[in-house]
Amino acid sequence: MRTLTLSDIEFLIFAVRWTLLLSALAFAGGGLVGIIIALLRTSQQPLLRMLAIAYIRVFQGTPLLLQLFLVFFGGDLLGFGLGPWLSAMLGLSLNAGAFLGEIWRGAIQGVPRGQIEAARSLGLGYGPTMGKVVLPQALRLAVAPTVGFLVNLVKSTSLASILGFVELIRAGQLLNNATFRPFLIFSTVALIYFVICWPLTMASRRLEARLAQAYRR
Amino acid sequence: MNYIFQFGEILKPVNFDELLWGMSNTLRLSALAMVLSLAFAIVGAMLRTSGPKWAQALIAAYVEIIRNTPFLVQIFMIFFGLPTVGLRLDANGAALVAMVLNGSAYTIEIVRAGIESITAGQMDAAKAIGLRQMQSFRLVVLPQALKVMLAPLGSQFILLMLNSSIVSVVSADELMAAAQDVQSRTFRPFETYIIVFVIYFGLSMAFQAAFALIDRWAFARAEHR
Numbered sequence A: 001m002r003t004l005t006l007s008d009i010e011f012l013i014f015a016v017r018w019t020l021l022l023s024a025l026a027f028a029g030g031g032l033v034g035i036i037i038a039l040l041r042t043s044q045q046p047l048l049r050m051l052a053i054a055y056i057r058v059f060q061g062t063p064l065l066l067q068l069f070l071v072f073f074g075g076d077l078l079g080f081g082l083g084p085w086l087s088a089m090l091g092l093s094l095n096a097g098a099f100l101g102e103i104w105r106g107a108i109q110g111v112p113r114g115q116i117e118a119a120r121s122l123g124l125g126y127g128p129t130m131g132k133v134v135l136p137q138a139l140r141l142a143v144a145p146t147v148g149f150l151v152n153l154v155k156s157t158s159l160a161s162i163l164g165f166v167e168l169i170r171a172g173q174l175l176n177n178a179t180f181r182p183f184l185i186f187s188t189v190a191l192i193y194f195v196i197c198w199p200l201t202m203a204s205r206r207l208e209a210r211l212a213q214a215y216r217r
Numbered sequence B: 001m002n003y004i005f006q007f008g009e010i011l012k013p014v015n016f017d018e019l020l021w022g023m024s025n026t027l028r029l030s031a032l033a034m035v036l037s038l039a040f041a042i043v044g045a046m047l048r049t050s051g052p053k054w055a056q057a058l059i060a061a062y063v064e065i066i067r068n069t070p071f072l073v074q075i076f077m078i079f080f081g082l083p084t085v086g087l088r089l090d091a092n093g094a095a096l097v098a099m100v101l102n103g104s105a106y107t108i109e110i111v112r113a114g115i116e117s118i119t120a121g122q123m124d125a126a127k128a129i130g131l132r133q134m135q136s137f138r139l140v141v142l143p144q145a146l147k148v149m150l151a152p153l154g155s156q157f158i159l160l161m162l163n164s165s166i167v168s169v170v171s172a173d174e175l176m177a178a179a180q181d182v183q184s185r186t187f188r189p190f191e192t193y194i195i196v197f198v199i200y201f202g203l204s205m206a207f208q209a210a211f212a213l214i215d216r217w218a219f220a221r222a223e224h225r
Helices: A006-041 A046-060 A064-078 A083-110 A113-121 A126-163 A168-179 A182-216 B013-050 B053-067 B071-084 B091-117 B120-128 B133-170 B175-186 B189-224
Strands: none
Touching (some): A006 A046, A006 A126, A006 A182, A046 A083, A064 A083, A064 B133, A064 B189, A083 A126, A126 A182, A168 A182, A168 B071, A182 B071, B013 B091, B013 B175, B013 B189, B053 B091, B071 B091, B091 B133, B133 B175, B175 B189
């Protein structure tokens, strides 16, 4: 056991970059999966819709921690381990995809049906209808809940620590093992998460209020 | 892909029974946490909407702090942090406290939204026919608010059940911890977690069905009265 020094706290604050990087990568991956799920979910084909519904149900109906473990140990299927980095990123992306898909489905369906009909009667195919007419309008509806979901995503990256990935929480645990000051260390960790998440929460709330106001007019 | 699945070992009674034991503990822990969270949340939401100024601020701060930090940090604070200031809890106690503390914050917001969706006119009418503050809340506002709250409460409680897997990190008795025990004994982690995956999925489907039933049973009749 040794005493906690200023450089330890510095170590903790710098570990936040891994949390942020993992969040960003998982958001990018999740965004990719999410847009596919949202498009499948709003498709005209019942089979594609069912596929998307099943995906969402499964990922929202099981613990994220378990999904991460399955990806982590599922690497064995391929004959090589994925390691904490890749499995955390992949697991979080697949999970975020389900939630973002559901959020964005709502946004797509929030665009008035007449817009699609108008685009179609102008002779636009599925691609241009979605890309040029529906999605740009859906984007506006999607921003507030997506920012809100980011808070969840940042918090979720903490579970990567259980796979052995050294991000903020794992750094806190390592530090605690050496210095045994759990109260101080974990409250600092909590504070750092709060500093990241709270502005996002506030931004999401403000965006939501602004959107509600725009629609009241 | 030349991986050979071996579920046989995990389905042997000695291992599978441990998973079932874990499942029943998960159910019990989640159910207890749900009931306590709801109870605390009703009180919390009342204070948040109509309590004294300082209580409103306190509850608001509590909700923001819990909702903007990961559950994992909360359980670490409770299990590792609190003993250093003299409050020692065993793993199961810490797990329950963490789940209730976390669940209450989210539930307070749901209950508050439910209460605020009931118009002030209902409260005025209740008072006009001679009910006192608490009576009008309990007999007029709450039953109507509960109906609005039921769907979000259902999803929140399912999330709480799924989040209970995280308390395995302090080795509290529940399904995820049982799974870790079984996989370390059988050396078949992938198969073990697939089975546990199916169990959790079954649990959340069951909870969903249960909430749908509660909705039908409690509110279908109320409307005909």
